[in-house]
Amino acid sequence: xQETRYLVVGSSHAALEAVTAIRAQDPEGSLTLVxxxxxxxxxxxxxxxxxxxRSAPECVFLQGEDFFATQRIAxxxxxxxxxxxxxxxxxxxxxxxxxxxxxxLLATGAAPAxxxxxxxxxxxxxxxxxxxxxxxxxxxxxxxxxxxxLGGGLVGMHAAENLVSVGAQVTVVEMQDHVLxxxxxxxxxxxxxxxxxxxxARIRTGCRVIHLAPSEKGATIGLEGGEHxxxxxxxxxxGVKPDLEYLAGSGVATAQGICVDDxxxxxxxNIWAAGDCAQARDFFxxxxxxxxxxxxxxxxxxxxxxxxxxxxxxxxxxxxxxxNTYRFFGRHAISVGTGAxxxxxxxxxxxxxATGRYLRAIFKNGRLLGIFGVGEFFDGGIMWQxxxxxxxxxxxxxxxxxxxxxxxxEFMSRLWS
Amino acid sequence: xxxxxxxxxxTEDTARARIQVLTPSSADSGGFELALCRQCGDPKCVxxxxxxxxxxxxxxxxxxxxxxxxxxxxxCTVGCTYAGIALDAATxxxxxxxxxxxxxxxxxxxxxTALRMVGAARIYNEVGDxxxxxxxxxxxxxxCNTELLMRHTLRRVGPDTVLATPPGCVPGMxxxxxxxxxxxxxxxxxxxxxxxxxxxxGIKRQFKRTGREVTALAIAGDGGASDVGFQSLSxxxxxxxxxLFMVVDNEGYMNTGMQRSSCxxxxxxxxxxxxxxxxxGKTQDAKNLPLLMVNHRCAYVATASTAFMExxxxxxxxxxxxxxxxxxxxxxxxxxTTGWRFPTEKNxxxxxxxxxxxxxxxxEYTPAQGLRFTRPVDGPLPVGEYLKxxxxxxxxxxxxxQHIQAKVQExxxxxxxxxxxxxx
Numbered sequence: 001x002q003e004t005r006y007l008v009v010g011s012s013h014a015a016l017e018a019v020t021a022i023r024a025q026d027p028e029g030s031l032t033l034v035x036x037x038x039x040x041x042x043x044x045x046x047x048x049x050x051x052x053x054r055s056a057p058e059c060v061f062l063q064g065e066d067f068f069a070t071q072r073i074a075x076x077x078x079x080x081x082x083x084x085x086x087x088x089x090x091x092x093x094x095x096x097x098x099x100x101x102x103x104x105l106l107a108t109g110a111a112p113a114x115x116x117x118x119x120x121x122x123x124x125x126x127x128x129x130x131x132x133x134x135x136x137x138x139x140x141x142x143x144x145x146x147x148x149x150l151g152g153g154l155v156g157m158h159a160a161e162n163l164v165s166v167g168a169q170v171t172v173v174e175m176q177d178h179v180l181x182x183x184x185x186x187x188x189x190x191x192x193x194x195x196x197x198x199x200x201a202r203i204r205t206g207c208r209v210i211h212l213a214p215s216e217k218g219a220t221i222g223l224e225g226g227e228h229x230x231x232x233x234x235x236x237x238x239g240v241k242p243d244l245e246y247l248a249g250s251g252v253a254t255a256q257g258i259c260v261d262d263x264x265x266x267x268x269x270n271i272w273a274a275g276d277c278a279q280a281r282d283f284f285x286x287x288x289x290x291x292x293x294x295x296x297x298x299x300x301x302x303x304x305x306x307x308x309x310x311x312x313x314x315x316x317x318x319x320x321x322x323x324n325t326y327r328f329f330g331r332h333a334i335s336v337g338t339g340a341x342x343x344x345x346x347x348x349x350x351x352x353x354a355t356g357r358y359l360r361a362i363f364k365n366g367r368l369l370g371i372f373g374v375g376e377f378f379d380g381g382i383m384w385q386x387x388x389x390x391x392x393x394x395x396x397x398x399x400x401x402x403x404x405x406x407x408x409x410e411f412m413s414r415l416w417s
Numbered sequence: 418x419x420x421x422x423x424x425x426x427x428t429e430d431t432a433r434a435r436i437q438v439l440t441p442s443s444a445d446s447g448g449f450e451l452a453l454c455r456q457c458g459d460p461k462c463v464x465x466x467x468x469x470x471x472x473x474x475x476x477x478x479x480x481x482x483x484x485x486x487x488x489x490x491x492x493c494t495v496g497c498t499y500a501g502i503a504l505d506a507a508t509x510x511x512x513x514x515x516x517x518x519x520x521x522x523x524x525x526x527x528x529x530t531a532l533r534m535v536g537a538a539r540i541y542n543e544v545g546d547x548x549x550x551x552x553x554x555x556x557x558x559x560x561c562n563t564e565l566l567m568r569h570t571l572r573r574v575g576p577d578t579v580l581a582t583p584p585g586c587v588p589g590m591x592x593x594x595x596x597x598x599x600x601x602x603x604x605x606x607x608x609x610x611x612x613x614x615x616x617x618x619g620i621k622r623q624f625k626r627t628g629r630e631v632t633a634l635a636i637a638g639d640g641g642a643s644d645v646g647f648q649s650l651s652x653x654x655x656x657x658x659x660x661l662f663m664v665v666d667n668e669g670y671m672n673t674g675m676q677r678s679s680c681x682x683x684x685x686x687x688x689x690x691x692x693x694x695x696x697x698g699k700t701q702d703a704k705n706l707p708l709l710m711v712n713h714r715c716a717y718v719a720t721a722s723t724a725f726m727e728x729x730x731x732x733x734x735x736x737x738x739x740x741x742x743x744x745x746x747x748x749x750x751x752x753x754t755t756g757w758r759f760p761t762e763k764n765x766x767x768x769x770x771x772x773x774x775x776x777x778x779x780x781e782y783t784p785a786q787g788l789r790f791t792r793p794v795d796g797p798l799p800v801g802e803y804l805k806x807x808x809x810x811x812x813x814x815x816x817x818x819q820h821i822q823a824k825v826q827e828x829x830x831x832x833x834x835x836x837x838x839x840x841x
Contacts, residue, residue, distance in 0.1 A: 017464055043467030049488040059486055062469045295496055298464040325491035330509055377504045380495030409500050410439055413450030
């Protein structure tokens with residue numbers, strides 16, 4: 001049986017950050033990376049741009065052969081993890097081979113969550129999570145005339161924009177009362193929805209699909225209320241959830257994802273988890289959350305790697321803060337932090353309908369909890385730090401809301417530059 | 418900012434400059450605020466880029482942006498905590514400093530040298546490839562810069578070296594080793610305070626006689642060099658012995674309990690110049706040992722500071738060459754966290770302030786070229802900025818501060834006269 005000091009499963013941001021952190025501390029220890037994907041490491045975040053043609057599929061790889069060679073990482077693509085036996089420190093792969101590890105990182109990411117809609121197993125649909133998905137979708141988009149996108153999240157909205165740009169008739173069906181509910185409130189989403197409407201796309205919010213059936217064109221989508229949509233391209237983009245079948249019977253504790261502490265360690269002493277498959281502490285409360293976003297995956301991967309290699313410089317995870325950026329039809333929207341106004345909190349809102357600029361910020365006791373902009377650029381990284389550091393902004397809130405770019409930079413320069 | 422905007426966007430729009438100098442908006446903030454790419458060693462913008470459009474060049478250190486790969490998603494602006502990469506609204510794309518291939522337009526345009534191009538990181542990268550000739554784990558006080566200095570120096574001087582470390586912090590940190598093992602991978606010995614230069618003379622001459630080329634290196638404290646060790650130092654310099662003599666000047670006998678030396682400055686508290694009802698610290702001014710060495714017409718004399726590593730390295734290179742033909746003397750200022758009473762993380766800041774106030778001047782001397790400033794400070798900060806950064810001067814009266822300020826100006830004028838006459 002092959003043996004390795006460090007075994008990393010997965011090959012996207014969390015896994016890559018982890019192996020970099022391990023190598024920074026332990027240049028020698030044997031390090032093996034296995035991944036289900038057959039391609040070199042890439043980011044799921046880049047896939048909408050592969051679909052649109054903006055990114056050439058051969059140019060999206062984050063690392064290549066060189067990296068694995070110089071870092072002395074045994075890299076095994078196309079080999080999925082099938083089962084885990086923590087009591088023996090062994091991992092079985094789908095091809096039947098077995099690996100013994102001293103320390104294991106699970107960075108297996110997430111897979112599209114397919115909603116249990118009656119008839120969904122009878123129709124052909126697309127998802128967008130892997131490079132192969134993207135290439136299939138790209139080919140289909142070119143030929144699409146009538147497309148339906150289930151889910152108004154980032155993946156769905158990006159795909160809808162791509163479809164609009166090739167001239168397809170697009171309908172986005174979203175269950176919640178506005179799109180991008182994970183990152184923006186209904187007013188910010190309104191700007192985005194209106195931009196889509198202007199381009200001829202239909203955004204159906206607060207709307208449920210109750211039935212799917214195959215049709216001559218492709219699929220018939222039955223909506224709540226009796227309306228039917230016809231689609232020659234159906235994309236299911238209703239979120240992601242980790243695929244954790246390999247953990248069955250392993251004893252590794254899971255909830256929505258793999259439960260980890262502030263060092264990204266699971267309930268098993270020599271197993272860590274990071275990225276979209278991990279369920280870690282929420283910055284804004286005592287619960288744990290799935291914070292499936294790229295910067296957090298990188299952060300968690302780094303912490304896990306440092307913990308695995310015993311790096312004394314490791315700092316505990318600060319807690320997950322939702323954040324993201326979104327471009328639509330050349331415009332931009334940024335979301336950092338929580339949009340919920342807590343008891344005793346205050347909301348500041350600045351909207352300029354004429355220029356399409358929107359800024360919303362949430363404060364409590366002078367501390368920033370969340371800031372959201374549409375057409376209003378600010379440094380998300382600085383805002384993230386203002387939240388994480390719980391910087392007291394008393395007396396400066398007006399200035400921050402009026403000019404978040406300059407005021408944020410001033411705080412950065414004074415506090416941590 | 419205008420120069421940057423011109424160079425990078427061809428416009429006068431300073432909002433598009435990749436260096437953003439912010440004038441303070443509130444009275445209490447004081448000074449300027451700066452947003453600029455730090456070219457981080459561990460860049461977050463690179464780790465959060467989904468498209469592989471950002472990468473750090475391991476040779477130049479610059480984080481380069483590849484516009485053909487970038488998908489304009491702006492995630493890098495969330496990853497960076499320093500506003501080093503931001504949206505250029507005019508293009509809808511991100512923009513960041515690329516250091517103009519080593520000749521930054523902002524630096525060339527800055528009339529006050531407030532902006533400078535510093536390449537010290539290159540030194541550290543290069544030095545990393547040289548063999549560390551000290552044992553791991555030297556036992557210095559927390560925040561001390563002497564370990565850094567010792568390791569850098571010996572790495573640069575190389576393995577063909579005999580090292581002398583007279584009593585002081587350097588052997589105290591473990592250069593001569595423990596339990597019968599040396600703390601170095603080169604021969605090292607522990608002379609008396611009084612005879613370092615004399616013993617090193619004999620060793621160097623013996624090696625020469627056997628036909629072997631070695632560098633005879635001393636790393637001594639200011640006490641060992643300027644007080645009881647001065648006669649042997651002066652003798653060796655006068656004879657032109659082929660020695661590289663480095664003095665680590667922490668302005669006192671710090672390892673034995675912080676007693677004053679002849680290099681301790683006026684007004685400083687030490688355990689033998691206490692502060693009480695009568696006594697207010699040292700009553701005499703410091704001896705200027707490097708200037709005394711200039712008067713020996715050594716092959717090379719220079720002062721240096723660990724806050725200016727490029728300068729220090731350039732001088733170390735000069736001193737190594739000079740020590741092949743004559744006496745080379747290098748005087749390095751070494752702020753002492755323990756004896757000077759300042760927080761352990763402030764060593765470089767204190768060292769920098771010493772230079773920025775002209776309390777310490779960085780210059781070099783060769784008999785052929787005379788003396789020249791290597792980092793002249795023409796608009797020095799008031800010396801109080803330096804004095805208040807540490808506890809040993811906390812008791813100073815206004816008159817004492819005035820005395821020190823006057824002394825700084827006098828010293829500067831004195832060295833300037835030597836420099837001018839050298840230039841003339």
